[in-house]
Structures are given as C-alpha cells and as structure tokens.
Amino acid sequence: MQKAETAAWKRVFFSELILSKSAGQRIAYVAVVAALSVVTNMFLEFKFFDVQFSITIVVSALAGILLGPLSGFAACYVGDLAGYLYNSWGMIYMPWVGLSTGMLAFLGGLIMNIRLSFKGAVYVKLAIVCFVSFFICTVGINSTGFYFYNKAMGFSAAVVDYVSEKFGTGVSYFGYVAYRLFFKGQIWNNVFSQFDNDGHNNYTELKQKNIDTGMGLERLACVCQNVDSLFDVDTVMNITNKVSELTGAHYGESHKRDVSLRVITDHIRSATFMICDGILPSNEGRGYVLRRLLRRAARHGKLLGINEPFLYQVVDTVIHENECQYPDLREKQTYITKVIRTEEENFARTIDGGMKIYGDMLSAHKAKGETVFSGEDAFKLYDTFGFPIDLTAEMAAEEGMTIDEEAFKALMTEQKERAREARKALGDLGWAGVEFGKDMPATEFVGYDYDAIDDAHVLAIVAEGELVDEIVSGMEAIVVLDQTPFYAEMGGQTADHGRITDSDSIENPDGNCALLFRVNNVQKNKGGKFMHYGKLLKGSLKVGDTVAASIDTVRRAAIDKELPQYFFCTF
16 A cells, blocks of 8 residues: 555656656656757747747656656756856856756646646647636746845846846836836826816817827836836936935935935936036026036035035936936037036025025014014025025925015115116126126227138137026027127127137138037127027137138128118228
8 A cells, every 4th residue: 555655746746757767767857858958048939020939948847748757857957056166157056047947847847747638638738828827937936036146126126137138128017117106195186178178167179179198207217116216216316325425415314415415316307418418507597407406406415414516426327227218418528517516616605695695584583573584684595695486495495484475586686787777887888787897908909900810719618698608509699709700790780690610620621620609790899798599500610719700601791781881981
C-alpha cells in the first residue's frame, strides 16, 4: 500500500518519461532542457505589435509537461542561472526571475497531469497553464521581486515596470490607468459643453456641442507613480532635492519648510521656462509676473536660512529634467542663469533693508491692535524696496493680517499718472521714459554718407520697459548704437527701416545671418540717442557687441520720390 502511494506521488511530480529513465539519463534530460532555456532566452526573443515574446516561455511550459513539475522546475531554474553566469550584462542576479521561470514549468507540469475526461481537455489545460502562469509568475513573483528590489516605486508601479517590459508600455500603462480609475478613484474629468450662459442664467443651446476631457500629463504622472501630488513626481522631486541640498532643509521635516520648498521648486520651474521664451523681469505685464515669482522664491529661501543668491544654481537641474522635451532650455542655459542671478542680486541689495522697514511697520500696526496692513505702507515697500504686493500680503497673512489693497491700487494709479505727465513734459521725440545716463554719448548719424556700416557698437538695449544687458530670439526691444545709417523720424520724414546683423553678415541674406534684428522704427530722444525699435528674429544681442546696420534702400528710395523737392533745401 505504501509503495502504491509513493508511486502515485511520483507520477504527480514527475513525468512517465523521467520515471522510466536512470538517474544519469534524468540528469542529461534536465541539462538539455536547461541549455535550451539559456539559448532561447538569449537569442529567441521578438516583438509583435509592441508585445515581447520569448521562446523561453514555451520551453518552460514544455519542460514541465515533458519532465514533470519538479524536474521541469529544476531544468528552468538552472537554465536561468547558467544564462546569467554566461552573460550578466553587468546586472546583479535577480533570483526571482529564475524562480518565475521554474514555477512556470512546475505549474505547467502539474496542471497537465490533471485528469480530465472530456473532448478537448488538453486545450483547456493549456489555457489554464497560460492564464495561471502569467498571473502567478509574471504579476506575482517577478513584480514582487522588483518591488523589494526598489520599494520606492511602489508595488503597482513595479507591476507596470515588469509588464511593460514584456507587453509594451502602451498595453501596460493603459491597463494600469484603468486599474487606478476603477479601484483608486478619478484621474480625469469630462466637461459636456451644451449651452451658452449669457451671465444672467439664460441658456441657449450651442450649435456645436462637444465633450472635453481634462487630464494633463502631470496628473497622469501622479497616477502612474502612485504619488499624492505633482511635487512628489520624480522629475519635480529631483528639483526639490536640489533646493534641499542648497538650503539644508529636507522635504517632509515640517509643514512650514515643505511649503517653502514647494514654492521655490514651482517658481524656479516657471521662471526658467518664461525666460527661455523671451520674458525678462520688469515692472509691467509678463515681466512683472516673472519678477514676482523670483522674488517670492528668494524670500522663501531666506525663510529656510539662505541669505545669498541661490536660485540660479537650480537652473541646471530644471533643465536636466526637461531638456529632452524642450531642447531650447539647454541652448539658452547661460542666458537664463544670468538673468535669474542678476534679478536675485538686485533684490538681495534691497530685501534686508525692506524686511527691517516691514518689521517696523508690522510692529506699529500690532501696537495699535490693527489687523489690516495699510495700503500706504505696502506701496512704500513696493516703490522703495521692490516688494510685490502679493509678497507683502503673504508676509502679512503669516501674522494674521490682511492688506488694504484698494488703497494700494489707488496709490499705484496716482504714480502711473505722474509718470505719464512727466513723460509728456519731456516731449514726444523718442521714448523719454528711459534714462540712458549722461555718460552715454549721442548716436552719430552717418546716413548721409553710408547706407550700411559694419562697425557699430551696441550702447544700450531696452526690453519690457527696462534696460537689459542681453536679448534673445523672439524678443521685441529698443537698441541704441554709437553710430547709425538709419534716419530717425523727425522733420516730417518717416524713419528708415532695415536690419541689424552680426558684423560679418552685412551682405548676406537674412537666412545666412547668425544675428538678425529687424528694425521697423527709429526715434531720436532729447539726448541725441537714436533708438532702433524692432524684433530680434535670430541669435542673441548683447550690450557691447559689434554689429552691422543696414537700411532698406528700396524703401528709402520710394520715400524720397514721394517727398516735395523743397524738403531737401538747405537753410
């Protein structure tokens, strides 16, 4: 009876082929299957419709069927180990991979030994082998192994990582997103556009109805990486880690420090892209938004204990995380870094004095029991120390106070009106709002003798309403040269148009120029500076550059024909 039970047990875990052979023959069979596993794993893999197939899976299943569960397991595990020893590709050994391959053989042999009496039973058993093996071996064993290998990625992400390798990123991530959608909650929203609201709760049907889906790449990244917010996504967290390195503040230590780290991370990302797109810090429009971002980030740096300019040191990390999708960032890195550092240094010269004045103002308000920070004080901080109103509001909110924004806006309006009146008093010749300084010489006009020159020097550049040291492609600006062939608008004659190029390209077509600034207007101010209005179409232009300046001679000739002859009389 005991012998019969032993024989039955052996028939479950070993095939008839193995049971009928000697010990040496059994070892030989296992060795042959192990060798086949090595060969197929190394050389017989292919992709079909982004799905990776390996003949090793077939070999493993056949090993279990032919040799039985235990012998098949041994053959496939030994085969995986031998394959690694033969060619590891510099990787560490992952034992769960061999375990997974061996279990595929084990389950295949075990399931095929199940006795089913109906027609087509073998196909049913094969289907069971494929289904069970995939989920137990692929999802269960391999994904668990990858999870313990790198716990930072999370178990669900480990499943995606392994399945994507075998079945393609499209298939795996689609499945993962579906899993998150049905079991973890919403990851996007649908907007059904059907009616037009006139603002008075009167609705009329739209002629063109649509459904809009809002998801976004960053939200999807949060889902796929199984994190709670954008700031925890790897590409953003790497920027935060750089900020932590510079400030000594580590993410997760305290809520207050986390807020500062997030503000700095978010603002330096935005500032880097804005400057790359041609925006410069200024007191108006887009430039003012950029200035507010940088100064708020700098202030949060001070809250973390750093008193020196540091934001510019984060630029390289921001670019590193985004340059694959936005290669312009790397090309303009030096320029972006310089702009941010200059703005930081300018703000650093005033922030300490401004913070002392703010402290005195805050103490005075608290001494009176007031909960509203006056608009007059907020305006003084803005006008004297360059504190954006939202920065002052944020600091006041930390002390439980609000800002009288209406009074601040009224004072801002008054200041703008005074500035407009001052510009009117200076006359309408040129852009009088820019003070170039008495030391800057007047522009020498050489247009009576030359249509083009190749040795002009850039004395000043105005962009976004302020003097700057450099502009890049796509920016509109005013350029002042030490000499120019361009006639400025005055005496009833319109200004010349033309171009400013690199000094070596005076005769080249626009497409062959490394630098191209298209001039569409020229004005002359009270100080005798010729101001060339236009847009930089190619390259970058710096103060001190030597450039070529050439007028549109065809346009000038056409203008000359239209002018009355007495215009050219000498008085």
